[in-house]
Amino acid sequence: MHQLIAAQQGPRYIVARPGAPGGILLPAAQFHTLKSAAESRAPVPAWLSDKAEAAWGLDLGGQATAETVLIRPSSVLGYSRATWEINKGCNFNCEHCYLAQRVFEGLNWDDKKRLLHIIRDSGALWLQFTGGEPTIDRDFHRAWAYASRLGLLLDLLTNGSRLHDPKIIDLLCTHPPQKVVVSLYGASKESARAVTRTPRAFDLVMRGLSAARNAGIAVEIALVVTKDNTHELDAMRKIAHEYARSYKEYASISPTYDGRADPLATQAPGHGDRAPVFTGCPAGHTFFHADPWGKATMCKVGRENPIDLMREGVHGLMRLPGIADAQMLRTGECRGCTLSGTCRVCRPMAKAFQAAKAPLEKYCQHGRKDDRA
Numbered sequence: 141m142h143q144l145i146a147a148q149q150g151p152r153y154i155v156a157r158p159g160a161p162g163g164i165l166l167p168a169a170q171f172h173t174l175k176s177a178a179e180s181r182a183p184v185p186a187w188l189s190d191k192a193e194a195a196w197g198l199d200l201g202g203q204a205t206a207e208t209v210l211i212r213p214s215s216v217l218g219y220s221r222a223t224w225e226i227n228k229g230c231n232f233n234c235e236h237c238y239l240a241q242r243v244f245e246g247l248n249w250d251d252k253k254r255l256l257h258i259i260r261d262s263g264a265l266w267l268q269f270t271g272g273e274p275t276i277d278r279d280f281h282r283a284w285a286y287a288s289r290l291g292l293l294l295d296l297l298t299n300g301s302r303l304h305d306p307k308i309i310d311l312l313c314t315h316p317p318q319k320v321v322v323s324l325y326g327a328s329k330e331s332a333r334a335v336t337r338t339p340r341a342f343d344l345v346m347r348g349l350s351a352a353r354n355a356g357i358a359v360e361i362a363l364v365v366t367k368d369n370t371h372e373l374d375a376m377r378k379i380a381h382e383y384a385r386s387y388k389e390y391a392s393i394s395p396t397y398d399g400r401a402d403p404l405a406t407q408a409p410g411h412g413d414r415a416p417v418f419t420g421c422p423a424g425h426t427f428f429h430a431d432p433w434g435k436a437t438m439c440k441v442g443r444e445n446p447i448d449l450m451r452e453g454v455h456g457l458m459r460l461p462g463i464a465d466a467q468m469l470r471t472g473e474c475r476g477c478t479l480s481g482t483c484r485v486c487r488p489m490a491k492a493f494q495a496a497k498a499p500l501e502k503y504c505q506h507g508r509k510d511d512r513a
Contacts, residue, residue: 149263153171155192155209157192158315159317161318164188184203210291212265220263222264222266225431227245228245230272230276234337235405236393240400254434255430258453270297274297299325313357319360325342326372328375329341331371334369335369349361363380366408417483424461424465430449435448437460438488473490479506
C-alpha cells in the first residue's frame with residue numbers, strides 16, 4: 141500500500157499523505173523525476189525523503205519509489221474535488237434532511253468501481269463519501285478501500301451511527317481518511333430522537349465518537365441546530381470539544397434540493413446562521429457531485445441537466461462547466477435583481493427556496509431589513 145500520493149492539480153504538482161494534513165508542493169521537474177523513479181523502480185529520491193520527514197516524520201530512506209509513492213495519471217480536465225452520494229438510503233429519518241426521498245438504491249459493484257475510475261480520471265484528488273448514510277451501503281467497505289487504492293484522498297460525511305463497528309474502525313485505520321465529519325443532533329437521547337426520529341440515535345452516535353477517538357481517527361463534528369435541540373447547544377459544543385479536533389455549527393435549514401418546504405419547519409427561531417456574501421463558487425468547474433446512479437451535477441443542490449457518467453464516461457464532464465454557468469444565472473424571480481451583488485445564496489439554492497414558496501426573509505435580502513439598510 142502506498143504511503144504517499146503524487147498528483148498534478150492544475151498548474152501545481154503536489155505530494156500528499158493519506159490520512160495526514162498538509163502536503164508538499166513540487167516543481168514540475170521534480171514531479172517528472174519522481175515519476176521516472178517510480179517507472180524504473182529506483183529508490184525514493186533523497187530530496188523527497190527529506191521533505192517527507194519534515195512534513196510527516198516519515199523515514200523513506202532506501203525504499204522503492206514504485207512501492208512508496210502512487211503517481212496519479214494527469215487529466216485534461218481541471219477537477220480537484222468530488223462528492224459521491226453512494227446511496228440515498230439512511231438509518232435515520234431526520235426532519236431537516238435536504239433529500240426529499242431516502243431510497244436505498246444505486247449502482248452495482250462493477251459500476252461503482254467504474255465510477256471511481258471516472259472520478260480518478262477527472263483529476264479529482266479529494267473525494268467525499270456521503271449519502272444518505274454512506275456506511276450502510278452494502279458496498280461501502282470495498283468502495284472505500286478501492287478508492288483509496290486508486291489514489292483518492294477520502295473524507296467521510298456520516299451520522300456516526302456505525303462508527304462503533306470494529307470493521308469500519310479497522311477500515312478507516314487501514315485506509316485513513318483526511319477527516320470524518322460526524323453530524324451531532326443533540327446532547328441527550330430525547331433531543332437526538334426528536335431531530336432524527338430514531339430511538340437509539342444518541343447512543344449510537346456517542347459510541348461511534350468514542351470508538352473513533354480511541355482509534356485516533358480525525359473527527360470533525362457538525363453541530364446541526366434545530367428547534368428541537370437549540371436548548372442544548374452549549375452541551376453539544378462541550379461534546380464536540382471532548383470528541384473532535386474541530387467543529388462547525390449549522391443552523392440555517394434549507395428546503396429539499398428539489399424544492400420541498402418540509403425541512404423549513406425545523407428551523408430554530410433566532411438561530412439562522414447568516415452566510416457571507418456569495419462571491420462565486422467552483423462547482424462544476426473544479427468540483428462536481430455524483431449521485432447513486434453515477435449522474436454528475438455541479439453540486440448537491442444544483443442538479444439540473446445531470447451527466448450520465450456511466451453512459452458518457454469521464455469526457456462527459458467536459459460539458460459540466462457550461463451547465464453550471466447556466467444554473468448560476470439570475471433567472472426567474474431573481475432576474476434583474478438590484479441587490480445581486482450582495483446576495484448571500486447561490487442561484488440553485490435560491491431556486492430551491494422559491495420552489496418551496498419560502499418567505500423571502502429565509503433567503504433573500506428583499507425580505508430582510510438589516511440586509512437592505
